[in-house]
Amino acid sequence: MSFRSLVLMTFATLLLVVMPAHSSSRIKDIVDxxxxxxxxxxxxGLVVGLDGTGDSLTNAPFTKQSLQAMLERMGVNISGVTLNTKNVAAxxxxxxxxxxxxxGSRIDVTISALGDADSLQGGTLLVTPLMGADGEAYAIAQGPVAIGGFSAQGDAAAVTKGVPTSGRIANGGIVERELPFKLASMSTLRLSLRNPDLTTARRIAQSINDLIGQPVAEPLNPSGVRLTLPRDFNGNIVDLITDIEQLNIEPDLPAKIIIDESTGIIVMGQEVRVSTVAIAQGNLTVSVTEAPQVAQPNPLANGQTVVVPRTQVDVTTDTDKKLALLEGSVPLRDLVSGLNALGVGPRDMISILQAIKASGALQAEIEVM
Structure with missing residues (x-):
């Protein structure tokens, strides 16, 4: 390796270490x-063909009514007939x-048992209309159900893996009605941010205006950017949206700490800052041990055998824990290193962060899940 190549490699390594990393994202990944x-x-709908693992018609009257209605539509008269089958599930x-x-396009559908069926394994979904929020049918579903679990039961034991009462039908739905939405005829579009933020919305608008060369994008609020097509625009709007989606910007993140007390998980944003503060953390352990003893009377004495309680209480504390100083306006890396230097676990760290926030030294929002 030549001296020039060695110098270039060393310089590139220093750049990787010294230069700060900026996380930019495509507009496509942060907006809708x-x-x-x-x-x-x-x-x-109804799933049929089950091997005795379907709904019991006595406990699931809706299954019985649906089965009767389906058979009557098929021309089968079952008036006055008592149905007793467990091969059907609602x-x-x-x-x-x-x-x-x-x-004509196909979509995947998910099947979930509604009654007291034990398993949908081996079942077939009958023709089921799929409706939208407006009550209109947009697709029809039918086909064999594939489940991700199983259930086996004997006289004295049963084994269940996964959830046998739910499954999927790949490409089991056929679209019968299209949604009336004409993108090509629209002159105004709105971009909705998945993580609302005023700074990010402004950066998106500036990036779009720089691409088009005209002030056509305007941030409306933290979650929306309005895009108005220029009057002299004669291109394809799909091509324009594709170009906008590929633009890279750096989303702005608020200073926030997410805490899940049930699992001890702590997530901090890179903008979290803390003022100069001193922290001391000590562990106090109290252990109570019960060691009851049996006391018996002397031989030939008129007495009774009794159990005498013996309790031992030990209190220990860590005396080597001292105040630790966290300098003001430290970045996230130094904050985490300072807390780790105290030797505290995640749950103690949660209490420390909440105490720093209560003292006013933490410039971040704490959100407890």
Whole structure:
């Protein structure tokens, strides 16, 4: 290796170490274009062909009514007949309708038992209309159900793995109606930020204006940016949206600390700062030990055998814990290093952070999950 190559490699290594890392993201990954979204569908249906693991018709009257109505539509008259089968289960069918889905395209559907069925293994979903929030049917679902678990039961033991009462049908739904949304004819679009922030919205608008060369983007609020197409624009709006999605900006993050006390998880943002503060942390341990003893009377004495309680209480504390000083306006790395230097665990660290916040020395928001 030549001397020049060695110098260039050393300089590149120093750049990687010294230069701060900026996390930029594509606009595509942090915003949603209004109108381009999924729509939730739901339906009620029957799964048949179960091996005695379906609903009991006495405990699930809706399954019985649905079965009777289906057979009557098929021309089968069962008036006055007592039904006693466990090969049928009432289920709820859910799916997401992707944007711009056309008639005939297929979507995945999820099946969930509604009654007291033990398993949907081996079942087949009958034709089920899937409706939107407006009550209109947008897709039809049917097909064999694939579950991710199983259930086996004997006379004295039972084994269940996963959730056998829910499953999926890959490409089990057929789109029958399209959503009326014409993107090409729109002159105004709105970008919705997934993490609302005023600074990020302003940066997005500036980046779009720099791309187009005109002030066509305007931040409306922390969660929205309005894009108005220029009057002399004669291109394809899909191409314009594609170019906008590829723009890179640096999202601004608030100073926030997320705490989950149940699991002891702590997540800090890079903008968290702390003023000069001194911290002392000590552990106080109190242990109580019960060692009861049996006391017996002397031989030939008129007495009774009794149990005498013996309790031992020990109190220990860490006397080597001293005040630790955290300098003011330290970055996240130094804050974490300072707290780790105290030798505290995650749960004690939660208490320390809350105490620093109460003293007014922590310039961040604490959110407890």
């Amino acid at each position: 274009f209004e109108g381009i979204r999924d729509n939730q569908l739901i339906g009620y 289920v709820m069918v859910t799916a997401s309708l992707p944007p711009f889905s056309v008639q």
